[in-house]
Amino acid sequence: MGKRHGEQLNSGEKKSSVPRSVRARRGQQSASIYFLLWTIFSVFALVVVLLFGFSQQALLKRTYKDEAAREIADKGVKIRQAVLVGPPEAFGKNNYNGYIRFLSTTYSVNVVILDGEGNLLFPIDPNLDRDDPDYKDHYDYSEEIALLLEGLEENKTDEVVYEGEDEYVYGAEIRFLGDTEMYLYVGKSLELMHSAMTHMSVRTVLLAIFVLILTFALSSAVAGWVVAPITEMTKKARQLAQGDFSVDFHGNDYGTEMVQLADSLNFARDELSKTDRMQKDLIANVSHDFKTPLTMIKGYASMIMEISGNNPEKRNKHAQIIVDEADRLASLVSDVLDLSKISAGITQLDMKKIDVSAYLQVILERFAYLKDTQDYVFVTDIDEGLLAEADESKIGQALYNLIGNAVNYTGEDKTVYVSLKKESEEAFRFSVRDTGSGIKSEELADIWDRYYRSSQAHKRPVQGTGLGLSIVKTVLQCHGFYFGVESEVGKGSTFYVVFPIAKNS
Ligand code: ADP
Secondary structure (H helix, E strand, C coil): CCEEECCCHHCCCCCCCCCHHHHHHHCCCCCHHHHHHHHHHHHHHHHHHHHHHHHHHHHHHEEEEEEHHHHHHHHHHHHHHHHHHCCHHCCCCCCCCHHHHHHHHHHHEEEEEEEECCCCEEECCCCCCCCCCCHHHHHHHHHHHHCCCCCCCHHHHCCCEEEEECCCEEEEEEEECCCEEEEECCCCCCCCHHHHHHHHHCCCCCCCHHHHHHHHHHHHHHHHHHHHHHHHHHHHHHHCCCCCCCHHHHHHHHHHHHHHHHHHHHHHHHCCCCHHHHHHHHHHHHHHHHHHHEEEHHHHHHHHCCCCCHHHHHHHHHHHHHHHHHHHHHHHHHHHHHHHHHHCCCCCCEEEEEEEEEHHHHHHHHHHHHHHCCCCCEEEECCCEEEEEEEECCCCHHHHHHHHEEEHHHCCCCEEEECCCEEECEEEEEEEEECCCCCCHHCCCCCCCCCCCCCCCCCCCCCCCCCHHHHHHHHHHHCCEEEEEECCCEEEEEEEEEEECCCCH
16 A cells, blocks of 8 residues: 555645744843742741731730630629628728738739729828829829729629720729728739730741741752753753754653653754754755756867867757756756745745646656657646646646656656546646655655655756755645645655636636
8 A cells, every 4th residue: 555645734834933033032131030939938938927927916815805804804703702791800800901902912903992083992002192293193093983984884784894904904883881882993904915915926027037048948949959950951952052963951850841841852953953964965965966067068068169069960969958957057046046935935926827737738848858868758648728726837846846756766667657637626636656666654754844855866867956845845835735645665656736626717
């Protein structure tokens, strides 16, 4: 079975449309990975530490206040009971001053008895002068009693627990000593809680600083780990850019993405080295192919001058060879130029309706000399009047190249089969078959590449540059025509092009 290679080619390979601009190469000044990682890590860590610190503080505050409220309520009730019972014998019957001080110390709270105006009734220090402005505050509980009375009023009970100025308060209305109305005020300062909060804030700040130092170390380590393969690959990519195709990219120790990047770079290296090799081959081929006709032109010109100048028949023959070789040279030059123009997208197709049948005959005429001089046989089967929309000269070049190749590569019988047959109402097919050694399946995809030339030496009645099939491919892809090759090693190859029939034809 012959190998086919057609469909893939017709789908068209996209030209790389993104030129590497200077802007892209220079890149914008961007922050280093070190800095980016450090910023991200630090912000994240700080947010976590601060959130943790503040939530702990809020929780502690709440717990402390709840605890303080419960404690003050508990102690308040006991103190109230004790005050109502009155001081025991040991204090002296009416020694409320001593007794209340005793209760303050025992319960670690501030216990005072006030009147309705907020004047301190117990405990009184007999050594302090009530009117002394320095001690006025000591006796004056007017602000406290206002809050207490408000609390009692609101709760409509005779005892109340509330948060006062920097303290938790138990307040109760009590009657003793001749049923006088007095108020018991028991306060527990929140100072301890405030100092605990301050401590906690300091600890949070210290923790934040510690975390910042830690994230700096951690981000440096991570960035170092991430950056190392990138730096290495950048270095190798520079070597590659300078034409060193021996570089090998690998990212094995750095995770899947790095391995993929390394694989892509290795692939790019292989492709570059292939193109580089082909370009070098092209220069060698082109210079060789330029040299051959030039040598012949020079040789025959000398012959005309020295030998055949006086013999019109010989002179004309030699002059004809010079003209042919000059034509060949010119077509070689135009091949190279055309391909570079088509590939660069400079040439526009000049589409018009052409009679492919007639045009194919004209192209075949160009090979007629091979029948007479080198015994080539052209077996043709061409349907008349097949029209297609195409760029005449470009399509002519493609068909000429395909027939030229068949001539070059056909077998001992020197036979080339050319056919143009209508396939359906929509399409007709051009095909050219040779009886040569065929093309190996592994070479089938490569033959369409620019500069690709089979390594095997071959006698070449038609000059080639290794650009022929590349021109065919580019031209047919620009037209959007279906084309391809079927080949069997030892038997020959058939190249074909399917033309859509021009409408209204
Ligand atoms: P050139 O013929 O100048 O070398 P082409 O681009 O026309 O360049 O062809 C590329 C290669 O494809 C050839 O070198 C040859 O190896 C292979 N090739 C082309 N046509 C044929 C054919 N009809 N039979 C066998 N091999 C062919």
